[in-house]
Amino acid sequence: QVQLVESGGGLVQAGGSLRLSCTASGRNLTFYGLGWFRQAPGKEREFVAAISRNGDATYYTDSAKGRFTISRDNAKNTVYLQMNNLKSEDTAVYYCARRIFAMEPSRALEYDYWGQGTQVTVSS
Numbered sequence: 001q002v003q004l005v006e007s008g009g010g011l012v013q014a015g016g017s018l019r020l021s022c023t024a025s026g027r028n029l030t031f032y033g034l035g036w037f038r039q040a041p042g043k044e045r046e047f048v049a050a051i052s053r054n055g056d057a058t059y060y061t062d063s064a065k066g067r068f069t070i071s072r073d074n075a076k077n078t079v080y081l082q083m084n085n086l087k088s089e090d091t092a093v094y095y096c097a098r099r100i101f102a103m104e105p106s107r108a109l110e111y112d113y114w115g116q117g118t119q120v121t122v123s124s
Helices: none
Strands: 003-007 010-013 019-026 032-038 045-051 056-059 067-072 079-081 094-101 111-114 118-123
Touching: 003 094, 003 111, 010 032, 019 032, 019 094, 019 118, 032 056, 032 079, 045 079, 079 094, 079 118
Parallel strands: 010 118
Antiparallel strands: 003 019, 019 079, 032 045, 032 094, 045 056, 067 079, 094 111, 094 118
16 A cells, blocks of 8 residues: 655745655655646646656746756655646645556546645635
């Protein structure tokens, strides 16, 4: 069994920054890709970013490119999402997930274990 726990969310003003963390327990994540998704009120869950097993490949949704950076520390079994220049439309619950397939990183079906989420609220 794998447990993913996100942290680092909060309330920030537009233009500000937050760094989300997601730490796994129960299983080493070294052999898996990892991803971040988000879900805003009344909207479907959407892909934000993903990273390969060893961190040499990263993927971003268009709205995150240039503002967000995904990274991982396999020694700490942790994945991060650094978010800069936050906008009100980034307000959502952010989830990390373990990726078990390698076809399309933006597809939620490629992920099996999910965290409970952390709230990010950006005030304008």
